[in-house]
Amino acid sequence: MSERELPIADPYRAVDRRGLLRQWLPPAAAGVAFAALGLGLGGRPGRHRPPAVADLPSPRDWRADPAARGRLAGAGGQGPAANLRRALAALGGIESFIRPGERVAIKPNCAWDRTAEQAANTDPELVAELVRQCLAAGAAEVVVADNSCHDPGRAFARSGIEAAARQAGAAIAHQRSVGTTTLELGGTVLGAWEVLEPIATADRVINVPVVKHHSLSRATLGMKNWMGAIVGRRANLHQRIAQSSAELGAAFRPTLTVIDATRVLTGGGPTGGSLALVRADDRIAVATDPVAADAWGASLLGAVEVQV
Numbered sequence: 001m002s003e004r005e006l007p008i009a010d011p012y013r014a015v016d017r018r019g020l021l022r023q024w025l026p027p028a029a030a031g032v033a034f035a036a037l038g039l040g041l042g043g044r045p046g047r048h049r050p051p052a053v054a055d056l057p058s059p060r061d062w063r064a065d066p067a068a069r070g071r072l073a074g075a076g077g078q079g080p081a082a083n084l085r086r087a088l089a090a091l092g093g094i095e096s097f098i099r100p101g102e103r104v105a106i107k108p109n110c111a112w113d114r115t116a117e118q119a120a121n122t123d124p125e126l127v128a129e130l131v132r133q134c135l136a137a138g139a140a141e142v143v144v145a146d147n148s149c150h151d152p153g154r155a156f157a158r159s160g161i162e163a164a165a166r167q168a169g170a171a172i173a174h175q176r177s178v179g180t181t182t183l184e185l186g187g188t189v190l191g192a193w194e195v196l197e198p199i200a201t202a203d204r205v206i207n208v209p210v211v212k213h214h215s216l217s218r219a220t221l222g223m224k225n226w227m228g229a230i231v232g233r234r235a236n237l238h239q240r241i242a243q244s245s246a247e248l249g250a251a252f253r254p255t256l257t258v259i260d261a262t263r264v265l266t267g268g269g270p271t272g273g274s275l276a277l278v279r280a281d282d283r284i285a286v287a288t289d290p291v292a293a294d295a296w297g298a299s300l301l302g303a304v305e306v307q308v
Contacts (some may be wrong), residue, residue, distance in 0.1 A: 056184035056192055062205040062255045063288065064097045070289025072296060076282050080126035080262045087258075087286040088133065097255050098204055100138030105145055105202035106130055106170070107254075108161060109225050110212045112271050113150040116160050119263035120272035122210045124160035126260050126284065130206060131168035143198040145173040146228040149271075152176055173198045180231050189246030191242050194231040204255040207290070211281075211297045212265030212272065215239050220270050221297040222257045222290050223249035249290055257293035259285040261300050 013130035073090035075083040088094050098104060108122035116124055127144060134142045144165040148155040152174035156162035162172050173196060181193035181201065199205055211224035216238060217224060224241075226248035227234050237244035261284060267277040281300060 001177060019072045034189060052257070056182055058184050058186065059195070059200065059214035059252055060202075061253045062202070062273060064204075064255055068288065070287065070292055071294045072285055072287035072289060074283060074285040074296065076261075076284070079282065080123050080260070080284060082283070083284045084126060084129050084133070084258065084261075084286070087284060091286060091288070094133040094137045094143065098134050098137040098139055101140050102138075103201070104134045104139045104142045104204045104206065105199045106134075106142060106165075106206050106208060107199060107211075107225065107229055108144060108260075109220075109228065110144075110146040110152075110155050110159055110161050110174075111149040111228060113158050114272055115158060117263070117275060117278065118272045119210060119212060119265040119278045120270065121155070121159040121161065122208050122260050123262040124164035126258070126262060127161050127208060128164035128168040130208065130258065131170040134204075134206075135169050135288045139204075139273050142170040143173050143202070144170045145196050145198045146179070147175045147231050147234075148228070156220035171198075175231050185230075185247065185251040186242075189237065189244050189304055190247045190251065195229055196231060199229050205252070206256045206258060207254040208258045208260060208287075209297070210260045210263075210265070211300050213267050213269035215243065215269060215278075219294075219298045219301050221259065221294040222254075223294055226252045228284040249294075254290060257290045259287070259293050259297040260296065261285070264300055266301065 071091055073087045075086035106127060108127050110121050112120040112122040123218055131142050131144065144161065156172055156174065165172060175196070179197045180205045181197050182192055183195045183200060185191065185193050207222050209220070212220055214220040214224065223245045227237065229252065261281045262303045264279045264281050265277060266279050268274055285293060285296045
């Protein structure tokens with residue numbers, strides 16, 4: 001029995017023009033409406049679209065006197081608290097930089113789950129004395145803030161910085177406890193970044209890095225320490241670490257840079273761990289010029305030669 005070819009109905013021919021319009025016009029209209037809505041929302045700032053870089057503010061200039069010539073004073077041999085007081089006195093005292101009623105952010109290096117003796121973080125006694133000095137000058141509040149690389153709770157606790165800072169009268173802030181403010185940092189590598197809010201909104205900011213070796217940049221000091229002020233994919237910045245550090249140093253203009261050389265991590269940085277690589281120097285330097293501060297710190301690692 002042979003097969004017969006059966007006629008196949010063409011559904012498009014079976015429906016007249018009016019039927020096609022009734023069938024396809026509603027979804028087509030809905031698609032146009034959604035497209036128009038998307039275009040409209042695309043022009044508005046919000047979660048779906050970050051604000052234009054041109055609309056973003058830059059970091060504040062936290063210097064007490066931007067026109068003044070940069071100065072640096074060092075002190076040593078009497079422990080971090082006494083060394084800090086002597087260096088500040090040489091620059092006219094903390095009152096020359098902090099005014100009554102101002103909100104102060106202190107930015108130590110508190111990146112790692114390490115003890116003070118391992119020298120991967122800023123010395124807690126130095127941080128505490130700086131808090132006391134700012135409050136004595138009349139600061140309305142002092143916040144010690146950092147974006148830690150290790151778990152921030154563990155880093156702040158084990159370093160001793162949290163306990164020392166709180167006892168001295170400061171609050172603690174890190175990436176899990178506070179919000180951020182988007183700032184335009186400029187440069188060719190940085191651009192727009194989220195900055196820890198207590199730093200972005202402070203009236204005065206004091207940068208307090210520890211002197212230590214870094215496996216990529218040889219040294220990590222004040223400019224590199226600003227990576228703890230920003231939140232985001234910071235690991236990408238390490239691909240051009242020299243450029244990134246220089247641009248951070250240009251973007252952030254602190255009131256003071258306090259270089260902590262109480263203990264110097266001579267190798268194994270930035271995380272440290274081996275006490276055999278820690279050298280007890282018992283020195284600090286306070287500077288209004290961040291570049292001079294970093295040069296002084298780098299000289300302790302043999303990276304540069306300076307005379308103070």
